Amino acid sequence: MLKTVVAPVVTGIVLAALSLFGLVQSQTSAPAKNPASQAIISYGDR
Amino acid sequence: MPSTPPRVVTAALDGWVTVVAGFLVWPLLVRTGYPFARDLVFTPKLPLRPETLGLGTSSPRAAPLDAIVAVASTIVDGGVLAKVLVPGALLLAGWGAHRLASPLAWPARMAVAGFAVWNPFVVERLGLGQWALLYAYAALFWMVPLLSPEGGRGRQPRRGPVAASAPWLAIAAITPTGAVLAGSFALAVGLRRGRGQIGRNGRLILLVTLVQLPWLVPAALGGAAALSDPAGVSAFAARSERPGPAFFSLAGLGGIWDRLSAPGTRSGVLGFATSIVVVVAVGLVALRPRRLGLPARLLPVGIASLLLAGLTSLPGGAAAMGDLTSVIPGLGLLRDAQKWLAAFVVLAVLCVGLVLDHILPLLRRAAPAVGIGAAAVGVGLPWLLLPDGMAVVHRVVQPQSYPPAFEQAARVIAADPGPVITLPWSLYRVFPWAGPYATYDPASRWFDAPVVTDDTLRVGSITIGGEDPVASRVGTVVQSPSRGTGAQLSALGVRYIVVYTGVQGAVGMADEIGSGPGVQTLVAADGLSLLQLPGGTESAGASTYAAPVVAAVDLAVLLAIIVASTGLASGRRRDRSVTLW
Numbered sequence: 001m002l003k004t005v006v007a008p009v010v011t012g013i014v015l016a017a018l019s020l021f022g023l024v025q026s027q028t029s030a031p032a033k034n035p036a037s038q039a040i041i042s043y044g045d046r
Numbered sequence: 047m048p049s050t051p052p053r054v055v056t057a058a059l060d061g062w063v064t065v066v067a068g069f070l071v072w073p074l075l076v077r078t079g080y081p082f083a084r085d086l087v088f089t090p091k092l093p094l095r096p097e098t099l100g101l102g103t104s105s106p107r108a109a110p111l112d113a114i115v116a117v118a119s120t121i122v123d124g125g126v127l128a129k130v131l132v133p134g135a136l137l138l139a140g141w142g143a144h145r146l147a148s149p150l151a152w153p154a155r156m157a158v159a160g161f162a163v164w165n166p167f168v169v170e171r172l173g174l175g176q177w178a179l180l181y182a183y184a185a186l187f188w189m190v191p192l193l194s195p196e197g198g199r200g201r202q203p204r205r206g207p208v209a210a211s212a213p214w215l216a217i218a219a220i221t222p223t224g225a226v227l228a229g230s231f232a233l234a235v236g237l238r239r240g241r242g243q244i245g246r247n248g249r250l251i252l253l254v255t256l257v258q259l260p261w262l263v264p265a266a267l268g269g270a271a272a273l274s275d276p277a278g279v280s281a282f283a284a285r286s287e288r289p290g291p292a293f294f295s296l297a298g299l300g301g302i303w304d305r306l307s308a309p310g311t312r313s314g315v316l317g318f319a320t321s322i323v324v325v326v327a328v329g330l331v332a333l334r335p336r337r338l339g340l341p342a343r344l345l346p347v348g349i350a351s352l353l354l355a356g357l358t359s360l361p362g363g364a365a366a367m368g369d370l371t372s373v374i375p376g377l378g379l380l381r382d383a384q385k386w387l388a389a390f391v392v393l394a395v396l397c398v399g400l401v402l403d404h405i406l407p408l409l410r411r412a413a414p415a416v417g418i419g420a421a422a423v424g425v426g427l428p429w430l431l432l433p434d435g436m437a438v439v440h441r442v443v444q445p446q447s448y449p450p451a452f453e454q455a456a457r458v459i460a461a462d463p464g465p466v467i468t469l470p471w472s473l474y475r476v477f478p479w480a481g482p483y484a485t486y487d488p489a490s491r492w493f494d495a496p497v498v499t500d501d502t503l504r505v506g507s508i509t510i511g512g513e514d515p516v517a518s519r520v521g522t523v524v525q526s527p528s529r530g531t532g533a534q535l536s537a538l539g540v541r542y543i544v545v546y547t548g549v550q551g552a553v554g555m556a557d558e559i560g561s562g563p564g565v566q567t568l569v570a571a572d573g574l575s576l577l578q579l580p581g582g583t584e585s586a587g588a589s590t591y592a593a594p595v596v597a598a599v600d601l602a603v604l605l606a607i608i609v610a611s612t613g614l615a616s617g618r619r620r621d622r623s624v625t626l627w
Contacts, residue, residue, distance in 0.1 A: 011419025015426075022316055022433035042484055043474050044174070044304035045506045046285055 055152050056145070059159050063140030066163045066428075070172070070436060071133050071443045079445030080125045081132065083483045084307070086175030086442055088128040089452075092116040093494035096593040099600070100264030102490075104501050104514040105274075107379060110260035110600050111178050111220045125445065132172075132443060135180035136163050138217070142187030143395055149339055150403040153421040158399035162187065164428035166300035166312060166320060167391045169435040170384070173307030175442050175486075182224030183388040185214040186231055190392065193236030193250075194341040205613040208236065208250050212611040216604075219257035222265075222379045229254040231389050234347045253610060256603055263599045265376055267592040274378020275511035276368030282382040282505070283358035287312040292359035296352055297321045299391050301359075302384045303505070306483070309434040320431045327397040338400045348393025355387040378513070398427065446480045448488070449572030455544060456492050458568050458576060463495040464541025469559075470551040471500045471524045478548040478573060489544055498540070527555050532562035536579040548573030 074081055080088040092098060094116040100109025118127055143162030144155045162168075171179055192207040192214075211232060218228030232254055237247050265272070284301040286292040287308055295301035298321030300312050311317060328348070331338050335345055358364045358381075371377045402424040410417030423430065459466060466489060474484040490497040498520050501512030512518065516538075523534045535543065545556040547570075556575035560567045569576035 007413050007415035008419070011415060011422075015419065015422060018423075018430050019426075019433075022311065022430055043503045043505055044306060044484070046281070046303060046305060046508075 050152075052148075055155070056148075059144040059152070059155055060141055062156055063137060063144065063159045063163060066160050067133050067136035067140060070136060070164060070169075070439050072436075073440050074132060074443040074445060075129055077445045078125065079447045081128050081175075081443050082446040082448075082477075082480050082488065083442040083444070083485050084173070084175035085486050086132075086172075086177060087486045087488050087491055088115075088124040089119075089448070089488055089491040090124045091119045092124060092491050094120070095494065095496075096596075097490060097496060099593060099596045100261060101268045101592050101596060102496070102514075103269040103498065103516045104512070105270045105379060106222065106261050106264040106268060108178075108221065109264050113260075113597075113600060114220060128445075132177045135177055135184050136168065138184035139163055139168070139180065139187060142184055143392075146187050146190055147396060147399045150399055151406065153406060153425060154399040154403035157402050157424040157427060158395055160425060160428045161395045161398055162392075164432060164435055165391060165395065166298060166309070166432060166435075167384075167387055169309060169432060169438055170300055170302040170304075170307045170312075173309075173438040173442055174302065174304055178221045179224055179227075179385055179388075181220055182218035182227045183391065185218035185224075185228050186388060186392045188214045189228070189232055190235060190341055190344060193232055194343060195238060196341055205611070208246060208253065209610050209613060211236070211250075212253055212607050215253055215257045216607040219260065222258075222261035223382070223385050225258050225261060226380060227385065227388055229257060231347065231351075234350070235341075235343045256606055259603050260596075260600050261379075264592070264596050265379075267595065269515065271513040271515060272375030273373070274371050274381065274513060276372045277508055278378060278381045278503070278510040279358055279368040279371055280364035281503070281508040281510055283364050284355055284383045284387075286359070288314070288317050291356075293352070293356045294321050296356050296384065296387055296390070297325050299324060299387065299394060300384075301355070301387070303382065307438065309432060309438045311432060311434050316431055316433070323398065323427070323431065324394045327401045328394055331397040331400050338404060340396065340400060344389075344393050344396065348390045351386050351389035351393075355383050355385075355390070358383045398424075441481060441483070444481065448492075449479055449574060451569055451572035451574040451576075452488070452492050454569045454571070455574060455576040456494070459493045459495050459542055462541075465539055466493050466495050466497045466542040466544060467520055467524070467535065467540050468497065468499050468544045468546065469524060469527065469555055470546065470549060471521055472551075473500050473503065475546060475549045477546065493542075493544075495542070527559050529558060529562040531559045532565040532577070532579050536564075536581045539581075541579055541581070543577040543579065545575040545577065546573060547575050 068075060080090070092112060092115050094113065096102070098112040098116045100106025115127065140159045140163040144159035147155045147158040168180060189211050192211045215228055215232060219225035232250060236250050282303045284292045284296050285303050285305065287295040287300050292301055295317070298317055300308060300317065302308055331340050332345055335342065358367050371381065406417055406421055406424070409420045468487055468489045473487055475487065476482060476484055487499045489499065498514070498516050500521055501514045501517050503510040519538055520535065520540065523538065524531060543559060546552055547556050556570065556577065559565060560575070560577050564580040566578045567575060568578050
């Protein structure tokens with residue numbers, strides 16, 4: 001029971017949670033500074 | 047159940063790498079046009095000129111890469127070339143990585159293959175548009191089994207390991223940084239102790255020296271200043287992407303100097319998680335490197351590369367390196383510190399695979415389902431740790447269409463070549479017809495004439511002085527463009543002015559300069575104006591003999607690499623037991 005049902009379910013939940021967390025964070029976190037607002041002559045920014 | 051033949055596993059893993067790399071650069075593959083963002087600038091045809099050989103008045107930072115692209119683009123359109131060259135680096139990295147991990151079980155090899163392609167180092171470099179450096183990174187994976195004292199565990203090349211490493215050194219050496227990076231790596235991993243190894247060591251040193259020539263010779267013969275602004279050292283030092291020292295970001299395989307090239311997740315919990323995963327994996331393998339099968343020298347070389355990458359982020363490090371940059375010629379080529387992390391990335395990728403390979407059977411024995419889940423996590427690790435890698439890369443590799451005015455201007459200049467300058471005076475601009483990212487001036491890649499551009503770089507509040515003496519003189523003249531600017535530039539030998547009328551800061555500039563005496567407007571469309579000045583025949587920079595010399599050196603190096611790697615020089619090809627290198 002533990003190996004056939006619980007372990008796969010727990011593994012699946014952990015995997016799904018990690019994936020969702022990563023995806024949501026990547027899609028919702030805005031860059032600290034709008035790239036379009038940078039000075040036109042700037043190569044980059046630290 | 048019969049085991050899968052090794053060739054099938056290798057082919058499947060090659061396919062896996064292709065899929066991963068394909069996703070990472072998807073827009074480049076499926077859309078027409080030319081990638082045009084940040085440092086990634088392709089044009090239909092890069093003119094083969096002394097400047098593309100590295101002989102301009104600026105430092106040869108793209109020698110011999112530009113010459114290779116110029117020759118290739120005489121046969122294949124630059125847009126098609128980009129679709130081959132950019133993903134090519136990723137494929138070589140992934141294919142080399144899983145071959146390096148060939149003694150491991152396939153789930154670990156799959157994780158290694160995916161992680162080699164999809165990691166913060168690769169993503170951040172592509173985010174800045176610096177695809178060519180990734181060829182050096184890819185070459186490291188192939189050189190480890192050839193040059194390590196263990197000799198790798200696979201079949202040894204018939205022609206000898208040093209000879210077999212020659213093409214990889216050459217591939218890495220398409221940029222000066224790549225040449226130095228791969229050359230130092232090859233020496234660190236490949237030199238052997240003992241009197242019997244003198245010949246082998248000599249050949250390796252010769253080979254490493256040889257691949258430096260395509261950038262060293264133009265650097266010596268070109269017209270650029272040999273010393274660089276020390277301000278560049280602190281501007282391009284590795285950056286801390288999240289709270290904590292820059293070393294911790296570097297340990298997570300990120301830490302590029304440019305904030306805009308780093309995915310958003312690097313500053314959050316996933317950035318921390320990546321650093322922890324890498325540190326734990328490297329730490330565990332370091333406890334028993336031989337037992338786990340790590341090539342012995344890869345550990346110290348990888349750690350040394352991590353230390354080198356973080357050196358200028360230490361208190362006083364940037365100042366010390368800046369002092370050296372201002373007295374040692376050519377050191378400015380090496381100022382982008384995070385590039386030196388490549389060997390550590392190779393170590394980290396392999397260590398993650400070794401740890402997985404060790405723990406997966408243990409977990410499977412304890413609970414099969416947990417083992418399968420852990421394998422899935424291992425294989426999916428690159429995406430779990432860096433889910434937004436694709437977004438950063440896609441916006442840079444996305445092809446754009448040049449306005450037709452570029453083609454018109456190129457035809458006019460080709461008919462009557464002469465020195466060109468571009469305005470507004472800046473090397474990077476945001477073009478209204480391309481993405482919202484500061485992008486390298488495409489003029490030198492379009493026009494078959496000497497193109498002088500501003501080579502002063504601005505990184506945030508830091509200004510890094512250029513190395514081009516001609517650009518310095520022109521820059522003084524164009525500070526405040528007026529009716530008299532054309533005459534002043536003409537006196538400096540300039541024949542054409544390209545004004546990017548659509549970019550910020552260019553309003554009225556073309557009309558103002560164009561109204562000057564003797565100035566003709568030849569093209570005015572699509573956000574580009576081409577003005578012709580009277581005179582302008584002077585060609586500043588390298589002497590006339592330099593281009594044939596550099597071309598001859600490049601061809602000689604290419605020939606030597608071919609001879610070395612195929613064993614043609616020995617005249618004993620039939621005796622396959624002889625190690626030539």
